[in-house]
Amino acid sequence: MRASIELACHKPARSVVLLSPDDSVPTVGAVWNLALAFRDNTSSTLLVDTDMADPGLHLKADLDLAPGLRQWLEQKGQPDLTPAAAHDHGLLVLAAGCSNEDPLQWLNTESIGWFAPALMACAGRVIWRTPPLDQSPVGVLLAGSADAVLMAVRPGRTRRSRVHRARRTLAQAGITATGTVLVES
Amino acid sequence: MTWSEYGHLLLRHGWLMVAAAAVCGALALGLTTVQEPVFRARVRISMLPGVMDWRMRDLTKELARNAVATFPSDELLAAVRDQTGLQTNADGLRAGWDDGELIITIEAFAGDAATAGTLARTAATAFHSRRSLQFTEQEFIEFIEFEIRNREPELQQIAPNVMTNVLAGLFVGFAAGLTLVLILHWRDEEWLLTRQAIEKSVPQPVLGSIRLN
Numbered sequence: 001m002r003a004s005i006e007l008a009c010h011k012p013a014r015s016v017v018l019l020s021p022d023d024s025v026p027t028v029g030a031v032w033n034l035a036l037a038f039r040d041n042t043s044s045t046l047l048v049d050t051d052m053a054d055p056g057l058h059l060k061a062d063l064d065l066a067p068g069l070r071q072w073l074e075q076k077g078q079p080d081l082t083p084a085a086a087h088d089h090g091l092l093v094l095a096a097g098c099s100n101e102d103p104l105q106w107l108n109t110e111s112i113g114w115f116a117p118a119l120m121a122c123a124g125r126v127i128w129r130t131p132p133l134d135q136s137p138v139g140v141l142l143a144g145s146a147d148a149v150l151m152a153v154r155p156g157r158t159r160r161s162r163v164h165r166a167r168r169t170l171a172q173a174g175i176t177a178t179g180t181v182l183v184e185s
Numbered sequence: 186m187t188w189s190e191y192g193h194l195l196l197r198h199g200w201l202m203v204a205a206a207a208v209c210g211a212l213a214l215g216l217t218t219v220q221e222p223v224f225r226a227r228v229r230i231s232m233l234p235g236v237m238d239w240r241m242r243d244l245t246k247e248l249a250r251n252a253v254a255t256f257p258s259d260e261l262l263a264a265v266r267d268q269t270g271l272q273t274n275a276d277g278l279r280a281g282w283d284d285g286e287l288i289i290t291i292e293a294f295a296g297d298a299a300t301a302g303t304l305a306r307t308a309a310t311a312f313h314s315r316r317s318l319q320f321t322e323q324e325f326i327e328f329i330e331f332e333i334r335n336r337e338p339e340l341q342q343i344a345p346n347v348m349t350n351v352l353a354g355l356f357v358g359f360a361a362g363l364t365l366v367l368i369l370h371w372r373d374e375e376w377l378l379t380r381q382a383i384e385k386s387v388p389q390p391v392l393g394s395i396r397l398n
Contacts, residue, residue: 001393008392029397037395150392153383160375160386167387179392180383 001037001181005148009178013038013148015120017128019139019177021166024157028056030183031129034150035091043124046083046092050138051131052103055096061089068097073106077118092123103131103138116145133166140173151177155184193381198366205362206355213354220345224298226305226338230289230313233330245329249282249289252316256280256291257308264311269303271295278308288334298340305338 006013018034020027035045048069049057058065063084072094083092119126128146130139143149149170153163170177186194232249234241257265257278265273273293281290291312293304313333320326377383384391 001395004392008390026397030395033395033397151387151389152395153377153387155380155383156376156378158377160377160382163377163386177387177389179389180387181392182383182394183397184394185397 001034005150005178009148011147014124015116015126015128015146016148016150017130017139017143017146018150018152018181019130019143019166019170020132020152021158021162022134023054023132024159024162025132025152025154025183027051027129027132027152028060030152030181031057031127032060032091034181035127036089038125038127039090044090044092045125045127046094046119046123047127047129048094048119049096049129050103050107050142051129051136052096052098052101052106053131053135055099057093057129058095061091061093061095063093063095065095065099066097068095070097070101070106072097073111073115077115083122094119103136107138107141109141112141112145116142133169134162137169140169140175143170143175143177144173148178149175150179150181152181152183155182194366194370198369201366201369202359202362205365206358209358209361210351210355213350213357214347216354217345217347217350220350221296222342223294223296223344224301225341225343226293226295226298226301227341228291228305228309228336228338229334230291230309231287231330231332231334232289233287235328235330241328244325245287246282246284248320248325248329249287252312253280253282253289256312261308261311261315265304265307268307268311271300271304273304277304280312293338294343298342302338302340306336309333309338 005016016034016038018027018031031047035047038045047057047061049055050069052070055065058068061084083094085092128142130136130142133139151163151166167177232245234245257275257280262273262275262278265271265278277294279292279294281292282288283290291305291309293301293308295301295304310333313331317326317331320329320331373379374382374385377386380391
């Protein structure tokens, strides 16, 4: 998986965005397992939960919802961020910091311009969990600066029409997904 | 869809069409065995112009058409019931006119051959005698030859028709199977159930799969 992704994006995938066309894909599990696939001994992997409406990574990592990304953005990146480490897995996790909030309040083209590089400095690789594309354009904003953009599809659950709509949304922003990842039970 | 995709579709789901056709064919065959039999008895009455000229021929045809159009009249039905002692209605009797052969056909339908034969014979005789009387009164009888060709009706079992039923069952089953295959194909494509459907829907390559724990 890791080799396929890096081969497809022609460079080391330091920033990976996992997009889902709708809520048919359980992105928490998918991002987590993707991070496990990328895990190695030479660099750390940071998982960032940008779905402030429906956060979930903190549960997977057995961490508190806050403090997280929202608090850090609220304080304009001060003090320096220290993402919590998920026990036993060697992964760093930055929780969403809130729930039932519109992520666009905090994540926009201006904030992404500074916080994405800042988070990249915290770890060797950052994997972003984003809200479904039919609910929020945050994924599109993050995809613009990512090395690899992966479209997650769950066979039997994701509809073709939703995938086409997500593709059009990305195309309107001038973004082409690096590849498709099947999320299977 | 390309021809190759149609081929794959047939290979994958073709058995459904065959199975549906077989099931419906068997059902039709089963239905045939419980279907009530229907017999048809047919008596022919010729109605020829006495003189072969166009005016007489047209007049004969006109008389025959009128006679057939009003068949069976209420009086004729009552007479048939009286003479045979059988209960029949207008649906059980039918008349037709062959413009080329100049023949009126009286048909009777019943659940057994004997009843159908009796009804057809009685109806034809009653029809012939009433119309003969009418033509005599109208002074047409001298110009036409009006006679029953076969006193013994031609009998035929018209239902159940095993071949027709089985063929209809096979056709319906095949059509139903085809519909089912198309619905399954749509489901596969719309819900991205197969790797081919996914690869067709997304322009980017499928890089791998993640299994959820």
